[in-house]
Amino acid sequence: MKKKILSILLATTMVIGLTACGGSDGGSTGGSTASSGDSSSAPAASSKTLADGDKLYIYSWNTELGDRLNYVYDAIPGLKEKVEYVNVGDSAVYQEKIDQLLQTPDAQDYPDIIAFEAGYIMKYTNSDYTLPITDCGLTQADLSEMYDYTIQIATDQRNNTIKGVSWQSCPGAFMYRTDLAESILGVKSPEEMQAKISTWDGFLETAREIKEKSGDKTRILSANGDVSNVFNSNKSEPWVSADGVFHMDPAMLEYMDVVKALESEDLTQKTAPWTDAWNAGPSTDEVFGYFGCTWFLHWTIKSNCGGTKVGEGTYGLWNMCQGPASYYWGGTWLGATAGCADPALAGQIMKALCCNTEIMQKMSEETLDYVNNKTAMNNLSAAGKGAYDFLGGQDFIAVFQPLAAQVDVSWMCAYDQKINELLDTQLTAYSLGEKDKDTAVADFKAAVRETYPNLTVE
Amino acid sequence: MANKKKRKTVEYDRWGWFFVAPFFIIFLIFQLWPLLYTFGLAFCESWTDAMFNLEIGPTFYGAKGENIFSNFPAIFVGDSGKLFDTYTFKAIGNTIIMWVANFIPQILLALLLAVWFTDTRVKMKAQGAYKMLVFMPNIMMAATISVLFYKLFDYPNGPINQILTSWGILDDPYRFLNTKTATRGIIAFINFWMWYGNTMIVLCAGILGISPSLFEAARVDGASSGQIFRSVTLPLLRPIMVFTLVNSAIGGLQMFDIPKLLTTSGYGDPDYTTRTITMYIRDLAFTGSKQLGKAAAASLVLFAITLIISLTLFYFMRDKDAIKERKMLKAARKGGWA
Numbered sequence: 001m002k003k004k005i006l007s008i009l010l011a012t013t014m015v016i017g018l019t020a021c022g023g024s025d026g027g028s029t030g031g032s033t034a035s036s037g038d039s040s041s042a043p044a045a046s047s048k049t050l051a052d053g054d055k056l057y058i059y060s061w062n063t064e065l066g067d068r069l070n071y072v073y074d075a076i077p078g079l080k081e082k083v084e085y086v087n088v089g090d091s092a093v094y095q096e097k098i099d100q101l102l103q104t105p106d107a108q109d110y111p112d113i114i115a116f117e118a119g120y121i122m123k124y125t126n127s128d129y130t131l132p133i134t135d136c137g138l139t140q141a142d143l144s145e146m147y148d149y150t151i152q153i154a155t156d157q158r159n160n161t162i163k164g165v166s167w168q169s170c171p172g173a174f175m176y177r178t179d180l181a182e183s184i185l186g187v188k189s190p191e192e193m194q195a196k197i198s199t200w201d202g203f204l205e206t207a208r209e210i211k212e213k214s215g216d217k218t219r220i221l222s223a224n225g226d227v228s229n230v231f232n233s234n235k236s237e238p239w240v241s242a243d244g245v246f247h248m249d250p251a252m253l254e255y256m257d258v259v260k261a262l263e264s265e266d267l268t269q270k271t272a273p274w275t276d277a278w279n280a281g282p283s284t285d286e287v288f289g290y291f292g293c294t295w296f297l298h299w300t301i302k303s304n305c306g307g308t309k310v311g312e313g314t315y316g317l318w319n320m321c322q323g324p325a326s327y328y329w330g331g332t333w334l335g336a337t338a339g340c341a342d343p344a345l346a347g348q349i350m351k352a353l354c355c356n357t358e359i360m361q362k363m364s365e366e367t368l369d370y371v372n373n374k375t376a377m378n379n380l381s382a383a384g385k386g387a388y389d390f391l392g393g394q395d396f397i398a399v400f401q402p403l404a405a406q407v408d409v410s411w412m413c414a415y416d417q418k419i420n421e422l423l424d425t426q427l428t429a430y431s432l433g434e435k436d437k438d439t440a441v442a443d444f445k446a447a448v449r450e451t452y453p454n455l456t457v458e
Numbered sequence: 459m460a461n462k463k464k465r466k467t468v469e470y471d472r473w474g475w476f477f478v479a480p481f482f483i484i485f486l487i488f489q490l491w492p493l494l495y496t497f498g499l500a501f502c503e504s505w506t507d508a509m510f511n512l513e514i515g516p517t518f519y520g521a522k523g524e525n526i527f528s529n530f531p532a533i534f535v536g537d538s539g540k541l542f543d544t545y546t547f548k549a550i551g552n553t554i555i556m557w558v559a560n561f562i563p564q565i566l567l568a569l570l571l572a573v574w575f576t577d578t579r580v581k582m583k584a585q586g587a588y589k590m591l592v593f594m595p596n597i598m599m600a601a602t603i604s605v606l607f608y609k610l611f612d613y614p615n616g617p618i619n620q621i622l623t624s625w626g627i628l629d630d631p632y633r634f635l636n637t638k639t640a641t642r643g644i645i646a647f648i649n650f651w652m653w654y655g656n657t658m659i660v661l662c663a664g665i666l667g668i669s670p671s672l673f674e675a676a677r678v679d680g681a682s683s684g685q686i687f688r689s690v691t692l693p694l695l696r697p698i699m700v701f702t703l704v705n706s707a708i709g710g711l712q713m714f715d716i717p718k719l720l721t722t723s724g725y726g727d728p729d730y731t732t733r734t735i736t737m738y739i740r741d742l743a744f745t746g747s748k749q750l751g752k753a754a755a756a757s758l759v760l761f762a763i764t765l766i767i768s769l770t771l772f773y774f775m776r777d778k779d780a781i782k783e784r785k786m787l788k789a790a791r792k793g794g795w796a
Binding site (some may be wrong): 039075092096122123124126129158240244269271272275276277323335413414415420421424425427428432434443446449450451452453 | 505507523613615633
């Protein structure tokens with residue numbers, strides 16, 4: 001009896017072992033044909049509708065989208081009950097989670113709409129995992145109020161179909177303390193400030209001046225890494241060209257020099273972005289300014305300024321100017337997935353959140369988000385809603401409007417987030433004097449080659 | 459039929475099989491199968507084209523007429539053309555350095571404490587409380603401890619930096635987590651601090667397993683504590699020491715959570731010098747090009763290295779006297795009366 005069971009056990013083990021090797025090929029080819037099958041049947045999928053009791057799953061990594069969806073729920077009665085908003089909670093694991101979920105089209109919690117960040121949106125829009133917005137009932141006319149770059153980012157590079165929409169536009173500026181500018185530099189207006197920091201040389205010069213004249217108390221920035229978004233947005237070419245060739249941009253070499261100067265000349269507080277010390281910056285006199293964008297102004301500087309109305313903390317003591325270069329930072333896009341249970345409903349949500357001027361204007365007025373709708377922003381600016389007491393009355397819409405129109409995203413590619421991470425590792429070593437610039441660049445290229453063996457890296 | 463008639467007593471045997479079945483079923487599905495799958499994957503092409511998020515493979519290299527070991531060269535030979543000058547072997551090196559730096563103080567302290575706790579002459583009071591305190595770090599989640607240390611050693615305003623500068627030991631705050639030696643040291647320390655209690659308990663059990671009459675005899679013969687430790691405790695503790703060492707080596711080679719969470723980026727800052735082999739395998743498989751094939755190959759290399767290290771330890775720690783004795787007995791039997 002025992003022997004029998006043991007032999008059965010051993011036999012099963014062996015059979016499993018044998019099928020293991022064969023199974024890996026068979027299973028995967030099945031998987032890949034399934035995914036290509038999905039894409040070919042995608043247009044047909046648009047006629048699908050949500051079954052009774054089923055829910056439309058929307059995935060994101062924080063509460064922001066969930067809050068914004070309330071405006072859509074208000075506009076479309078009965079929608080709220082049909083939507084399940086899933087907050088993955090951590091942007092670091094978000095992609096891994098989504099990638100796994102996308103492999104299970106039949107699962108109950110398969111995502112129907114996913115949110116993307118700029119850093120990796122192309123990975124999804126360039127693939128068959130997402131649906132063109134036309135399949136969801138959106139037309140070219142619906143996109144007329146959007147800033148061009150938000151559409152360009154969400155375009156599938158293979159066939160120029162648009163696959164995502166965004167409700168926000170995130171041009172960036174340099175945000176600085178007006179009281180410190182006047183007492184240290186004698187600067188009285190954003191125009192004067194802009195003149196001082198319109199180039200990187202001017203920026204570093206101003207940084208030295210601030211350090212010296214404040215008696216070592218104040219630094220121009222909190223972290224060395226604060227400049228990274230500006231440089232990333234000013235590459236002349238994307239990291240990886242369409243034919244898979246890696247390209248080290250001159251702007252990135254300049255970036256390394258600027259960070260090295262900031263570090264070696266002790267021009268920043270040397271914190272790291274998003275740490276406690278960094279967050280504490282806006283409430284003290286130790287940090288002169290931050291590079292930030294539309295949401296950064298409200299979510300980061302304002303919420304950390306140590307007050308909630310003029311006179312408290314540094315509330316009201318801030319101003320904005322463009323800085324050494326125009327750039328944009330972040331933003332969230334929405335896209336329907338290939339296996340979306342109800343593309344028409346998904347389209348309705350996207351249309352209400354990202355194309356409807358009325359809803360977006362209301363959203364911007366209440367949340368101070370800079371929405372991706374030119375008419376809405378024009379209306380708000382004309383109505384004088386842009387004057388912001390946090391900025392001492394400066395019209396934030398008027399500052400961001402020309403910057404949003406200028407944003408150029410030709411430098412973006414699907415590899416951005418990971419390659420930027422790899423560069424940061426080497427940049428830290430270089431700026432701390434662990435290695436010289438040539439070694440850092442060589443090690444960076446080696447890391448890119450290791451991470452993406454299929455790229456041509458010279 | 460005949461069988462049935464014979465059975466007059468209640469058969470309890472099969473219940474044993476039922477009780478062990480869940481383990482075997484779960485083991486087969488969640489451990490053996492992935493294990494075998496990894497072996498298969500190591501000889502397959504499997505990665506993702508990041509530009510179009512396109513999964514390639516897994517297809518068996520042999521089926522495409524390519525060398526089935528195609529995943530392996532990049533693990534052993536780096537871009538420079540030098541053997542072992544690769545990220546894989548750097549990660550293995552990091553792991554071993556951090557493990558050794560944690561294990562040596564760990565075993566020494568655990569041994570000392572175990573001897574104290576079990577000494578029949580010292581008869582320490584409130585042993586339970588001590589043991590609990592020493593064991594406590596092991597109960598906490600490694601993730602919690604990592605984050606705690608990350609905050610403690612924060613730059614420039616972490617508590618450690620504040621204390622050291624205010625006491626005048628340092629002039630300026632020190633970038634602990636951006637310095638290779640300091641970061642490795644912190645990781646080794648956390649591992650040491652978390653595990654010495656556990657090792658101590660195991661060693662205590664080992665020492666208590668030694669017959670008290672041996673200690674008494676030694677004491678009657680006038681041996682000092684040092685002599686007893688060297689000539690009675692240590693030799694008889696050898697099997698337990700081998701167990702602890704091999705166990706710790708295997709666990710140490712799989713070190714993951716602490717270095718992963720201690721650094722800002724999670725990729726083994728600074729400059730990959732604290733990236734352990736398991737972190738590296740994860741990075742290969744789930745970030746960038748998602749090179750599952752290469753990650754599986756690296757896992758096999760880790761398996762081979764674990765095996766080699768374990769066998770070497772067994773070999774060096776084997777009981778030489780017992781082997782000699784057995785040989786002599788054998789020789790005596792052959793040559794003697796038999």
